[in-house]
Amino acid sequence: MTLDKNFDPAAIEARWYNHWETSGQFRPDRDDAEPFTIVNPPPNVTGSLHIGHALDNTLQDIIIRHERMKGKDALWVVGMDHAGIATQMVVERQMNERGEKRTDYSREDFVEKVWEWKEESGGAITGQLRRLGCSMDWSNERFTMDDGMNEAVLKVFVDLYNDGLIYRDKRLVNWDPALKTAISDLEVETRDVKGGFWHFKYPLADGVTLDNGQDYIEVATTRPETMLADMAVAVHPDDERYKSVIGKKIEQPITGRRFKIVADEHADPELGSGAVKITPGHDFNDFEVGKRAGFAAGDMLNMFDGEANVCQTADGLIPDEYIGLHRFKRDGVDGARELVVQRMKELGFLIPHVTKSKDGETVEHDAEPRTIATPYGDRGGVVIEPWLTDQWYVDAKTLAQPAIEAVKSGAIEIVPKTWEKTYFNWMENIQPWCVSRQLWWGHRIxxxxxxxxxxxxxxxxxxxxxxxxxxxxxxxxxxxxxxxxxxxxxxxxxxxxxxxxxxxxxxxxxxxxxxxxxDPDVLDTWFSSALWPFATLGWPEETKDLSRHYPNDLLISGFDILFFWDARMAMQGIQFMKDVPWKRLYLHGLVRAEDGSKMSKSKGNVVDPLGLIDQYGADALRFFMAAMESQGRDIKMDDKRVEGYRNFATKLWNAARFCEANGIGASKTLAAPDAVLPVNRWIISEVVETLASLDKALGDLRFDAAANTIYHFTWDRFCDWYLELIKPLLQGDDEAAANETRTVSGWVLDQIIVMLHPFMPFITEELWHSMATETGGREYDLIVAKWPEPKAAVDTQAKAEVDWLIRLISAVRAAKVELNIPPGTKMTAHIRDGDSALQKRIERQSAALDRVGRLESLSFDPAPEGATAQLVIDDATYVLPLAGAIDVDAEKARLNKALEASQKEAKSLNGRLSNPNFVEKAKPEAVEKARADLADKEAEAERLQAALARLG
Structure with a gap:
C-alpha cells in the first residue's frame, strides 16, 4: 500500500504545486498545438486573496487545465495591477508611522520608495493564488508598471490623443477630499447615513410673484452648504405653478447672487415643491441641467478646494465668514452647512419642519430627518464631493460603437446572454471616461x-x-x-x-x-489594465505570443467589473488590434454570506479562503466554487458544503485504497479495455456518458453541471455501486472475471482522476502517481496527461441490466428502512410476472444479489401465505416474505402511530401557512422554514403510507 490511511491535503498541496511550477508544467512547449488563452483580472499589488478571487480564479483554472489536457497550447496570463491609490496609501501610511510624509521627498524619490515596498512586501496575493492551485504562466508574469506595459500605455495615450480620442476637459468628477484625487465609480461605496432635508425660501427678484401672490419659491436640499454656489432654480416646463416665472430671477439670500428660473424636466412636479436649486459645480444631475441651461463648464461655480473647504467662487460673492470653513462640522467646529442653515434661519428664509409631540403640541425642527444614501470613498473613508476640475477624458462614446457591434454580431459572446441588455444599455449611454488621477504612483501622463x-x-x-x-x-x-x-x-x-x-x-x-x-497627474489604473489582453503578449512589439494568442479565447470576470474593465478592454482591443480582445466573456456572480447578504468587514461576515484551505484543503474549496457557480447567480457561502466536498475527496481516496488493496493499479491504455461482464461493460458506458456530459457542460461554461456530473459519477456510480458490485468478482474463483474487472476498474479510476483533475488538481495528481507505483510509475504528470478518449460506445444492454440490478437492490434496502428491518438481514424474494430474460439476468447477477442486495434466493414460485412486502421493478413484482424478519402487527402499529403524528403536524403547518396574518407579518425566514417543514412532513407521511401498503 502506497497511499496513507488518511487523506491529508496539506501534505500534498505545496509539494505538487512546487513541482508543477519548477518543472514548467503550466506552459508546456507546444508550439505546434492549437492555442488557447485566458488572461486573469490582475489583482492589486496590495491585495490579498478574498473569496471573490477564489471563485474567479478557480473557474479560470478549471478551464485552462481542461484545455491543457486536451493538448492545446494553453496560456493563462498572470500579473498584478499597480493599484495607484491603494499602493500610494500603503506607502504613505508607513511613512506617517515614521513621522514622515510624502511631500518630504521629491516625486522621483517617493516613487523609488514605492518600488522598494513592492519588491519587499507587495504581491503577497501571488503566493495565495498558488495555494489555490492556479496553474498560471508565472514565468511570464506581468505588472502594469513594468517596462513593456509602460511602452504600451504611452503609445495608447499618444495615439488616442493624436486621433482626437483623448482630450482635456472641465467636468464633474468623484473627488475624494481625503486622498485629494478623482476616483472611479467602482471606488465609491454608498452608505445609508442619518441626515436632514432642509426647506428654504428663495425670494423672487424685481417684485415678481407667483400666480398665487407668493413672492418666493420653496426649495429643499440635503446639502444646504452648496447654496453658496447655486446658479439656477429649475422647474418642470409643464408645471402650471411656475410657468409665469420661468426666465425670471431669484436673489439668493446669503450670496446676493441673482440667477434665473429655468425650465427642465429634471424637476419633478410631484416631489416636494416641484422646484430644485441647481448647483452645477457640485452635483452630477445639476451639471447636466446647467449644460442644458446654457452654462459652459468653465463658467460653473466651484466653492470648494481639494480638501472640501470653502473657497471663493469666481464671482466673489461668498461672504468672508464662510471662506476656509470645512463643508461639514468637524472636531466640534461648525462647518459651512451649519452656518448656512443658521444664517438662513436668522434671515427668515428657513421653512421649519413641523411635527406633533406626544401631548399634541406643535414642535418645529430645522430639518426633516432623512436616511440618505451617501457616496463615500472606499479608501479615503470620507464623503465624496462632486467637484469641477480639469481632467483628461477618453471619448468613450466613439470607442464604444465597435464594441457594441462586436457583441451584436456575435464576435464577442456574453455568457450568460442575459447580461447583453445591461452591456448595451451602458455602452449606448456611455459618458466620457476620466482617466487622470492626482497621484504620484502610476503612469505619468x-x-x-x-x-x-x-x-x-x-x-x-x-x-x-x-x-x-x-x-x-x-x-x-x-x-x-x-x-x-x-x-x-x-x-x-x-x-x-x-x-x-x-x-x-x-x-x-x-x-x-x-x-x-x-502634467503632474497619472493615469487611472483601469487605463493600463484595459490593454491587458494584448499588452501582456508583447504589444506594441510584434511578438510570437501576440500573433498566436490574440484574440484571447475567453475572459472570466465578475459582473461587477463589466464596465470598469471588460467593456474598456473591448474598446481598446478593437481600437488598437482591430479585433476583439476575447471571443467569449463569462460573467459570474458574487459570493455572499450564508444569509445572502453582501460580505463586508463592517458586518464581520467576510470569509477568508485561506482559512478554508487550511481547514478543508484547496480541492474542497475549488469544488465548492464550481458546484455552486450557476451562470451569473450569486453564491451563498456554506462551510458545511465545503466540508462535504472534503468528504468527497476522502471518499475518492478510500476508493483508491480499496483498489490498491485488491491489486488494481493504473491503466496502460487511453481507450477503454475489452470487457465481457455486464457490470464492466456498464461502468465503461457510464464513463462514456459522463465524459460527454462533462465536455458539454464545460463547453457551455456550466460549471455547476460539470462539477455535479463528475461528482455523481464518482460517488454514486463508481464508489457506491461499482466497487460494491465487483467485490464478489474480485474475491471469487473465476480468475478471468477477476482479471478483467481489475483491468476495467483501474481504467475507470484513471478516467475519474483525469476528469476530476481540473476541479481537484492536488488529490488527483497524487492518486495519478500513487496508483502507478506497482506498474513502474507514470511517464508524465497528470497536469499534462491526455483528456479521456474511451473510443467506446454505450452498451445499452449492459446498462439496462445493471440499472435494473441497482434499482432492485435500492428498493430492497429502502423497504428494510421503512419496515425497520436490520440492513444485514438476509431475505428471499418470490417473483411474479417475470420472464425468461429476467431469469437469466438473475442467474448472471446472483452473486451481487446475494452479497450486495442480501437476497439469498430469488424464486419464480408463489410466495408463502403471510405478511409480505411487495416491490415493483419494471414489469415484475418481487414479493418479500416478512415472517421471522419483523413482528408485523407491531410494525403496523408503529407505522400508523408515526403516520398519524406526521399528518397532524402537516395539518398544523398547513393551517399556519393558510393564515394571511402569519404569511404577511412573520419574518420571511420563519415563513420559509414553515414551508420547508410542511414539505418534509408531507413527504414523511407519504413514505409511511407506502410502508403500510407494503405490509398489506
Whole structure:
C-alpha cells in the first residue's frame, strides 16, 4: 500500500504545486498545438486573496487545465495591477508611522520608495493564488508598471490623443477630499447615513410673484452648504405653478447672487415643491441641467478646494465668514452647512419642519430627518464631493460603437446572454471616461503645458503668466518629441524649448526660451489594465505570443467589473488590434454570506479562503466554487458544503485504497479495455456518458453541471455501486472475471482522476502517481496527461441490466428502512410476472444479489401465505416474505402511530401557512422554514403510507 490511511491535503498541496511550477508544467512547449488563452483580472499589488478571487480564479483554472489536457497550447496570463491609490496609501501610511510624509521627498524619490515596498512586501496575493492551485504562466508574469506595459500605455495615450480620442476637459468628477484625487465609480461605496432635508425660501427678484401672490419659491436640499454656489432654480416646463416665472430671477439670500428660473424636466412636479436649486459645480444631475441651461463648464461655480473647504467662487460673492470653513462640522467646529442653515434661519428664509409631540403640541425642527444614501470613498473613508476640475477624458462614446457591434454580431459572446441588455444599455449611454488621477504612483501622463501661441505673439516673447490666456498642450512619447513638437508650434529652434522643474510655471523666460511644465497627474489604473489582453503578449512589439494568442479565447470576470474593465478592454482591443480582445466573456456572480447578504468587514461576515484551505484543503474549496457557480447567480457561502466536498475527496481516496488493496493499479491504455461482464461493460458506458456530459457542460461554461456530473459519477456510480458490485468478482474463483474487472476498474479510476483533475488538481495528481507505483510509475504528470478518449460506445444492454440490478437492490434496502428491518438481514424474494430474460439476468447477477442486495434466493414460485412486502421493478413484482424478519402487527402499529403524528403536524403547518396574518407579518425566514417543514412532513407521511401498503 502506497497511499496513507488518511487523506491529508496539506501534505500534498505545496509539494505538487512546487513541482508543477519548477518543472514548467503550466506552459508546456507546444508550439505546434492549437492555442488557447485566458488572461486573469490582475489583482492589486496590495491585495490579498478574498473569496471573490477564489471563485474567479478557480473557474479560470478549471478551464485552462481542461484545455491543457486536451493538448492545446494553453496560456493563462498572470500579473498584478499597480493599484495607484491603494499602493500610494500603503506607502504613505508607513511613512506617517515614521513621522514622515510624502511631500518630504521629491516625486522621483517617493516613487523609488514605492518600488522598494513592492519588491519587499507587495504581491503577497501571488503566493495565495498558488495555494489555490492556479496553474498560471508565472514565468511570464506581468505588472502594469513594468517596462513593456509602460511602452504600451504611452503609445495608447499618444495615439488616442493624436486621433482626437483623448482630450482635456472641465467636468464633474468623484473627488475624494481625503486622498485629494478623482476616483472611479467602482471606488465609491454608498452608505445609508442619518441626515436632514432642509426647506428654504428663495425670494423672487424685481417684485415678481407667483400666480398665487407668493413672492418666493420653496426649495429643499440635503446639502444646504452648496447654496453658496447655486446658479439656477429649475422647474418642470409643464408645471402650471411656475410657468409665469420661468426666465425670471431669484436673489439668493446669503450670496446676493441673482440667477434665473429655468425650465427642465429634471424637476419633478410631484416631489416636494416641484422646484430644485441647481448647483452645477457640485452635483452630477445639476451639471447636466446647467449644460442644458446654457452654462459652459468653465463658467460653473466651484466653492470648494481639494480638501472640501470653502473657497471663493469666481464671482466673489461668498461672504468672508464662510471662506476656509470645512463643508461639514468637524472636531466640534461648525462647518459651512451649519452656518448656512443658521444664517438662513436668522434671515427668515428657513421653512421649519413641523411635527406633533406626544401631548399634541406643535414642535418645529430645522430639518426633516432623512436616511440618505451617501457616496463615500472606499479608501479615503470620507464623503465624496462632486467637484469641477480639469481632467483628461477618453471619448468613450466613439470607442464604444465597435464594441457594441462586436457583441451584436456575435464576435464577442456574453455568457450568460442575459447580461447583453445591461452591456448595451451602458455602452449606448456611455459618458466620457476620466482617466487622470492626482497621484504620484502610476503612469505619468505624457503631456506638457506651454504658453499659448497668442501669449507669445501679443507679448513679444516677454515673461508672462500663461494661465491668463490659456495654455498650449503637447503630448508625446518623450521630451525630445515634445521639444520638436513645441518648436514647430512656436516656430522656434528646439534648443529654445526648456522644461520647468516640478510644479514650475510655464511661460517665456527672460532669455526668450519657452518653458513647458509636465502634467503632474497619472493615469487611472483601469487605463493600463484595459490593454491587458494584448499588452501582456508583447504589444506594441510584434511578438510570437501576440500573433498566436490574440484574440484571447475567453475572459472570466465578475459582473461587477463589466464596465470598469471588460467593456474598456473591448474598446481598446478593437481600437488598437482591430479585433476583439476575447471571443467569449463569462460573467459570474458574487459570493455572499450564508444569509445572502453582501460580505463586508463592517458586518464581520467576510470569509477568508485561506482559512478554508487550511481547514478543508484547496480541492474542497475549488469544488465548492464550481458546484455552486450557476451562470451569473450569486453564491451563498456554506462551510458545511465545503466540508462535504472534503468528504468527497476522502471518499475518492478510500476508493483508491480499496483498489490498491485488491491489486488494481493504473491503466496502460487511453481507450477503454475489452470487457465481457455486464457490470464492466456498464461502468465503461457510464464513463462514456459522463465524459460527454462533462465536455458539454464545460463547453457551455456550466460549471455547476460539470462539477455535479463528475461528482455523481464518482460517488454514486463508481464508489457506491461499482466497487460494491465487483467485490464478489474480485474475491471469487473465476480468475478471468477477476482479471478483467481489475483491468476495467483501474481504467475507470484513471478516467475519474483525469476528469476530476481540473476541479481537484492536488488529490488527483497524487492518486495519478500513487496508483502507478506497482506498474513502474507514470511517464508524465497528470497536469499534462491526455483528456479521456474511451473510443467506446454505450452498451445499452449492459446498462439496462445493471440499472435494473441497482434499482432492485435500492428498493430492497429502502423497504428494510421503512419496515425497520436490520440492513444485514438476509431475505428471499418470490417473483411474479417475470420472464425468461429476467431469469437469466438473475442467474448472471446472483452473486451481487446475494452479497450486495442480501437476497439469498430469488424464486419464480408463489410466495408463502403471510405478511409480505411487495416491490415493483419494471414489469415484475418481487414479493418479500416478512415472517421471522419483523413482528408485523407491531410494525403496523408503529407505522400508523408515526403516520398519524406526521399528518397532524402537516395539518398544523398547513393551517399556519393558510393564515394571511402569519404569511404577511412573520419574518420571511420563519415563513420559509414553515414551508420547508410542511414539505418534509408531507413527504414523511407519504413514505409511511407506502410502508403500510407494503405490509398489506
Amino acid at each position: 505624457p503631456a506638457w503645458f506651454g504658453p499659448s501661441k497668442e501669449a507669445a505673439i501679443n507679448d513679444n516673447q516677454k515673461a508672462i503668466a500663461s494661465t491668463l490666456l490659456g495654455e498650449a498642450i503637447f503630448v508625446g512619447s518623450n521630451e525630445d518629441e515634445i521639444r520638436r513638437n513645441a518648436a514647430n508650434f512656436y516656430n522656434i529652434d528646439p534648443s529654445e524649448v526648456n522644461f520647468a522643474q516640478e510644479e514650475g510655471e510655464t511661460g517665456i523666460s527672460g532669455q526668450g526660451n519657452y518653458v513647458l511644465r509636465r
